[in-house]
Amino acid sequence: MALLDPVRLWAIARKETIQLARDRRSLALAFALPLLLLVLYGYAIVWDVRDIALAVVDQDRTAASRELVDGFLASGYFSLAATPERPEEAARLFARDTAQIVLVIPPGFAADLGDGRTASLQVLLDGSDANTATIAMGYAEAVARTFGQNVLLAGERLALPLVAESRVWYNETLESRNMIVPGLVAVIMMTIAAMLTSLTIAREWERGTMEQLAATPVTRLEVVFGKLLPYLAIGLVDTAAVAALAVALFGVPLRGSPLLLLPLSLFFLFGSLGLGLFISAAARSQVLATQVALVATFLPAFLLSGFMFAIENMPAPLRALSYLIPARYFIVVTRGIFLKGVGIEVLRVQGLLMIAFAAVGLALAVRSFRKELG
Amino acid sequence: MSEPAVEVRELTRRFGDFIAVDRVSFAVARGEIFGFLGPNGAGKTTTIKMLTGLLAPSGGEGRVAGHDIVGERPAIRQSIGYMSQLFSLYADLTVAENIAFFAGLYGVSGERFATRRAWVLAMAGLEGAADRPAGELSLGWKQRLALGCAVLHEPPILFLDEPTSGVDPIARRRFWDLIYGLADGGTTVFVTTHYMEEAEYCHRLALMNRGRLIALDSPARLCAASAEPLFAVTADDPLAALAALDGAPGIVRAGLFGRDLHVTTAGTAAGRDAIARRLAETGVPLRALAAIDPSLEDVFIARVEAAGGAVAG
Numbered sequence: 205m206a207l208l209d210p211v212r213l214w215a216i217a218r219k220e221t222i223q224l225a226r227d228r229r230s231l232a233l234a235f236a237l238p239l240l241l242l243v244l245y246g247y248a249i250v251w252d253v254r255d256i257a258l259a260v261v262d263q264d265r266t267a268a269s270r271e272l273v274d275g276f277l278a279s280g281y282f283s284l285a286a287t288p289e290r291p292e293e294a295a296r297l298f299a300r301d302t303a304q305i306v307l308v309i310p311p312g313f314a315a316d317l318g319d320g321r322t323a324s325l326q327v328l329l330d331g332s333d334a335n336t337a338t339i340a341m342g343y344a345e346a347v348a349r350t351f352g353q354n355v356l357l358a359g360e361r362l363a364l365p366l367v368a369e370s371r372v373w374y375n376e377t378l379e380s381r382n383m384i385v386p387g388l389v390a391v392i393m394m395t396i397a398a399m400l401t402s403l404t405i406a407r408e409w410e411r412g413t414m415e416q417l418a419a420t421p422v423t424r425l426e427v428v429f430g431k432l433l434p435y436l437a438i439g440l441v442d443t444a445a446v447a448a449l450a451v452a453l454f455g456v457p458l459r460g461s462p463l464l465l466l467p468l469s470l471f472f473l474f475g476s477l478g479l480g481l482f483i484s485a486a487a488r489s490q491v492l493a494t495q496v497a498l499v500a501t502f503l504p505a506f507l508l509s510g511f512m513f514a515i516e517n518m519p520a521p522l523r524a525l526s527y528l529i530p531a532r533y534f535i536v537v538t539r540g541i542f543l544k545g546v547g548i549e550v551l552r553v554q555g556l557l558m559i560a561f562a563a564v565g566l567a568l569a570v571r572s573f574r575k576e577l578g
Numbered sequence: 579m580s581e582p583a584v585e586v587r588e589l590t591r592r593f594g595d596f597i598a599v600d601r602v603s604f605a606v607a608r609g610e611i612f613g614f615l616g617p618n619g620a621g622k623t624t625t626i627k628m629l630t631g632l633l634a635p636s637g638g639e640g641r642v643a644g645h646d647i648v649g650e651r652p653a654i655r656q657s658i659g660y661m662s663q664l665f666s667l668y669a670d671l672t673v674a675e676n677i678a679f680f681a682g683l684y685g686v687s688g689e690r691f692a693t694r695r696a697w698v699l700a701m702a703g704l705e706g707a708a709d710r711p712a713g714e715l716s717l718g719w720k721q722r723l724a725l726g727c728a729v730l731h732e733p734p735i736l737f738l739d740e741p742t743s744g745v746d747p748i749a750r751r752r753f754w755d756l757i758y759g760l761a762d763g764g765t766t767v768f769v770t771t772h773y774m775e776e777a778e779y780c781h782r783l784a785l786m787n788r789g790r791l792i793a794l795d796s797p798a799r800l801c802a803a804s805a806e807p808l809f810a811v812t813a814d815d816p817l818a819a820l821a822a823l824d825g826a827p828g829i830v831r832a833g834l835f836g837r838d839l840h841v842t843t844a845g846t847a848a849g850r851d852a853i854a855r856r857l858a859e860t861g862v863p864l865r866a867l868a869a870i871d872p873s874l875e876d877v878f879i880a881r882v883e884a885a886g887g888a889v890a891g
Contacts, residue, residue: 215682219671226670412664419630419660419737420683421652 207425216422216430220404224434234400234435238442239449241392242385246454249388251380253339257285259294259303266314272325275351276307281343291326298330305329305340317355374543382457385450386538387511393443393469394476394531395502400435401480402487402497409488424573428566432477439473440466450542459545465537468551471558472534476501478565485572505531530561581644583608583735583766584629588638591624598624600789601638606768606782608734611761613780614770615878617888620786622770623663626739629768630660643735656684659728663740665720667727669713673704676712676727684731698726701756718749725756729765736760738769742776754779774875785881792885797874804872804880806830807846809853811839812866822860828852831883840876 224230258276262269276282285303288294297303308326316323327344329337375382405427408414417427447465450456480497487493506512508522509531515523526532533554540546540554548555584606591599599621606612614622627633629642631651640647643657667676677698681691699705702722707715712723721741729736738757742750754776761767769780777783778797785793785800793800811832813819819839823832829852830842843849850867857864872880882888 209685211685211687212683215679218682219668219675219679222675223668223670411669412662412666413668415632415662415664416660416666417683418632419655419658419662420680421655421685422683423652 207423208429209423209426212422212426213430213433216426217433220431221434224438230400230403233396234438234442238392238396238446241395242388242446242449243453245388245392246381246385246450249380249384251384253336253343254281255283256281256305256336256340256343257301257303258282259286259288259297259306260284261288261291261293261306261308263311264309264313268314268317269309272309272313272348272351273307275347276344279343279347281340291328294328298328298332301330303330304333304336305344307344381454382543383539384511385454385456386542387509387535389443389446389450389538390472390509390531390534391502391505391511392446393439393473394505394534395498396442397435397439397473397476398480398483398497398501399494400438401431401477402484402493403490404431404435405481405484406488406490406493410490424570427573428478428481428569431481432474432566435477436470436473439477440469443469443473447542456542458542460541460547462541464548464551465541468534468537468541468555468558471555471562472530472537474562475530475558475565478562478567478569481569482565482572485569501531504529508532509535511535530558533557533561581641582606583610584612584640584642584768586629586638586640586647589625589628589635589640590637591621591628591633592636597789599628599635602786602789602791603638604784604791604794606766608766609761609764611757611767611769611779611781613777613783614768614786615772615777615783616770616786617772617882619788619889621789622786623739625786626737626768626770630658630737631655656731657733657735659731659733659736661721661724661728661736661738661741663743665717665724667712667720667724670711672709672711673699673715673723674708676723677730680727681730686731694730694732698723698730701759702726718745718752721745721749721753722756725753729760733765735766735768738767740770740772742771742773747775750776774873774878777878778874785878787882787885787887788889790885793881800877801872801874804877806842806844806880807849808870808872808876809841809843809849810835810866810868810870811841811853811857811864812837813839813857814863814865818860818862819857819864822856822862823853826852826856829856831880833879840870842876842880 224234260273262273277284282305286297288297291306291308294306297306306328308328310324310326313323313325325348327341329341331337408417443465447458447462451458479501483497483500484493487496508526509529510526511531515526515532518526536554537551540551582605587603588601589599589603590597590601602625614625616622624633628635629640629647631647631654634648642654645653645657647654668679671679677695681687681694686694699708702719702725704719704723712720715723725741742753757767757779769776771777780797782794782796783800784791795803811819811823816834816837816839820832820834823829823839823841828844828848830844832839832841841853843852846869850869853867854864
């Protein structure tokens with residue numbers, strides 16, 4: 205007897221599609237949630253530090269000190285939040301989150317500059333948000349350096365001995381959104397795919413229809429693949445919709461081939477959908493299966509895939525664990541295709557690893573059925 | 579007659595220390611309506627699950643439609659229809675979609691599908707309701723539709739696990755008319771039940787209790803073979819009569835049966851005396867006392883008690 209009879213496979217796929225089309229909860233999960241998540245997270249997760257609240261204590265009050273302050277504001281990274289009289293007020297400003305950085309220009313700043321001495325400038329930072337403080341410090345040092353160079357050039361008409369001409373590739377303006385949104389596509393599709401299928405087998409157990417199926421000639425492979433087919437189609441539509449929205453709404457460049465994204469998404473979806481089926485068959489309850497699917501996919505994809513935190517910076521055990529997170533490979537694919545425009549010659553390894561993940565996911569799903577079924 | 583439709587020898591199923599089915603042997607002839615009767619927990623459903631390939635036996639052997647129940651489960655699934663005691667169609671699919679789904683699983687296609695679909699709709703009385711969601715049907719209709727889906731592929735053997743639970747006697751009678759129709763057409767029907775009226779419809783009955791097969795015969799012969807005399811006792815106060823007779827000398831068993839009592843005694847003449855004497859002693863007025871033939875229910879209760887009583891719960 206054939207393990208994969210096309211007529212039975214089609215019967216399962218057709219039935220699953222009808223059930224899906226009549227279930228509002230699944231429809232919302234399939235079509236509305238991915239786009240909603242993309243919009244929410246796409247706007248919420250921003251690493252760029254802009255408009256850092258700056259307080260200036262200008263004790264010099266000269267043209268030079270005002271020029272320096274203008275330099276800070278013109279950089280676009282700082283906005284003037286307060287101009288206290290004395291440096292001692294910095295503590296109060298930090299405590300109330302009025303300022304994140306306080307600039308103290310001491311008396312005699314312009315005089316030192318004019319006399320050719322090294323003028324000093326005090327920068328106080330609120331280190332309770334270490335991330336922002338580090339970035340703000342970098343910006344402040346850059347503004348001060350530019351100011352210093354301008355003074356040098358204006359005075360002596362010298363040429364600087366060395367100038368580094370930095371140019372950033374792939375994400376020229378260093379917008380974190382360009383990095384986050386392609387990664388989000390992977391995180392969202394992993395979660396949605398597993399949650400979609402997590403309902404389907406548990407539902408059959410809960411309603412007693414699994415026993416009826418088990419008494420028919422249908423095999424485990426037919427049930428697994430028959431249930432996968434409609435969700436695979438939905439997953440591909442979702443991936444395309446989310447990718448289109450990433451370009452249209454967030455202006456993320458799509459430099460590579462969308463046609464390459466399609467087969468690679470297919471492998472990724474196969475694995476994630478299979479994982480959802482496995483969870484569904486093991487849990488046998490819709491509520492439990494959905495929760496397990498959510499936790500088992502969303503958190504690892506979010507935290508351990510390189511989406512939020514660079515994998516190279518993780519401790520060795522977590523780094524090893526990240527190899528088991530399929531989103532890790534798909535994120536390389538989406539970032540590669542969106543930003544770098546690379547092709548299969550670069551993404552081959554990721555493709556193969558996702559095929560391996562799909563094989564494992566499907567094998568788990570097929571195995572998790574009771575032995576009695578086919 | 580060729581080989582039996584169903585044949586099991588020493589069939590056993592253990593769940594840990596609990597023996598759900600204990601060395602059961604029987605054979606079901608082709609075209610027979612074979613009933614499995616027993617209290618809850620007797621092992622009826624476990625047996626049917628082993629025969630349909632849903633559960634592996636712990637011991638013994640069996641053949642269904644000529645196929646081994648352990649090694650040839652795929653072949654068995656193609657030759658049987660199965661209807662479980664729960665409504666197991668898809669409530670969110672329409673009647674027609676359920677029929678089409680099961681037809682796909684059984685490989686019924688083309689012209690045969692059109693014929694069978696029309697047959698199922700007519701058989702279940704659902705001609706005008708093909709596009710109604712199956713979940714909205716009344717229970718009697720659901721059961722007839724489930725029966726139709728189970729026999730779409732015209733299987734030689736049909737397994738029914740408590741098929742008419744929860745419906746009224748008229749719907750039950752209608753369902754059984756369909757069963758008789760199928761049996762007339764040569765289908766072997768294997769049915770579990772704990773309804774006496776359903777058991778009476780079977781050609782042969784296997785009585786199960788505590789995992790053991792305790793009797794196997796036609797309903798009429800089971801009743802005739804009952805050795806102990808039975809009396810119907812009519813009293814103004816049946817509860818007082820029951821209290822007086824239960825456990826009295828010469829009385830084997832007493833139980834309420836409608837407004838009367840059915841009382842089993844050790845001997846016919848002595849029994850009549852024992853009942854009359856005991857009621858006179860306890861001052862319970864006796865209206866009527868008559869020897870009667872046992873009903874299937876009397877036989878069932880007597881056999882189960884003789885075999886150690888039903889499991890609690």
